[in-house]
Amino acid sequence: MAASQGKIILYSYWRSSCSWRVRIALNLKEIPHEIKPVSLIKGGGEHHSNDFREINPMEQVPALHIDGVTLIESFSILQYLEDTRVHRNLLPSDPIKRAKVREICEVIVSGIQPLQNLCVLIHVGEEKKDEWAKHWINRGFRGVEKLLGASAGKYCVGDEITLADCCLIPQVFNARRFHVDLRPFPIILRIDRELERHPAFVAAHPSNQPDCPPEAHK
């Protein structure tokens, strides 16, 4: 299906946690793809250009060109990959476990990330933005940590990597960027350590992206 429709292209920004979620899933599922960087900084942001607005009317990354269509919204993209690339499942087959995975995803995807993304922080203003981001990440991570207390094995839900892990790891990176004290979240920290050397997660890391500026490399 994919091959007949041409190359898979991910529109991505190196530090975007939503792009990063999709990069992890593409790597875990071993789906060959090309990354087209979209700078959220250059010239006020390439995502606001007329050309990119045609790709994503929400003027955000990621967008994924796949199977002849362009898909937007990272969690929707993750589930499309899950629906169509079934050789490496990132959702458990048991419906209650699937719900537990999606709960953790949703706390991050709806409850944390939207409140600390770039366009909201610009609106909050330079002076207040760090305190604002910290507040919402802390609030969300308190919930995630409690959910993980009931669901986690080696990873977020049991011992297999799921979509919840694809969402959690980029959010931990953002938490560190905003100097959130992560010590109250020992399960989150343990899972982050567990996955920091996993090849699919390493390859998806901001510092390994083609558009990562040299000064940001670890």
Add this chain to the structure above:
Amino acid sequence: MAASQGKIILYSYWRSSCSWRVRIALNLKEIPHEIKPVSLIKGGGEHHSNDFREINPMEQVPALHIDGVTLIESFSILQYLEDTRVHRNLLPSDPIKRAKVREICEVIVSGIQPLQNLCVLIHVGEEKKDEWAKHWINRGFRGVEKLLGASAGKYCVGDEITLADCCLIPQVFNARRFHVDLRPFPIILRIDRELERHPAFVAAHPSNQPDCPPEAHK
């Protein structure tokens, strides 16, 4: 399965748009359930009580007790109902159409609602909250309207009611609460009119909830 595990209970607040999404889906799928109102106002909010924190560590409605477990996060709950109550599908079977439904859902569930929910508006402050809510609803609806331009038939995606409609209608109600001018969004308005008399949507409406205060009835 459901019957053997006892009654299905939805923890809901009459004016919560996230509770409302789930109420619509339960009605469309004709799933018998009991509504337990949780006041987000009384005594600083019953959702912050110790008892409710045991039900939902995120201290939010909705929560759904079903099949022996308690599920949280409205979009995850919707997808659980879709996974387990298959007699009235709210996601198309075609994976690209499913992605289009989930895209619209995600713009609302992650891109609009979290930025205008009660706990964020409290944080924004009385003086600025209306302008703030309006800004994010307008931004999100501009994206939704463009997506609908490509996907809508009678409803959000084609001519069948989907999860996208369950998410859209409550968000239109919120837009009106914040006095958003909806005239730039003719497709959204048309779908809202299409569904305002649908029995599943009528029964789920805030004004028809057991905890709707008498002065708020239309």
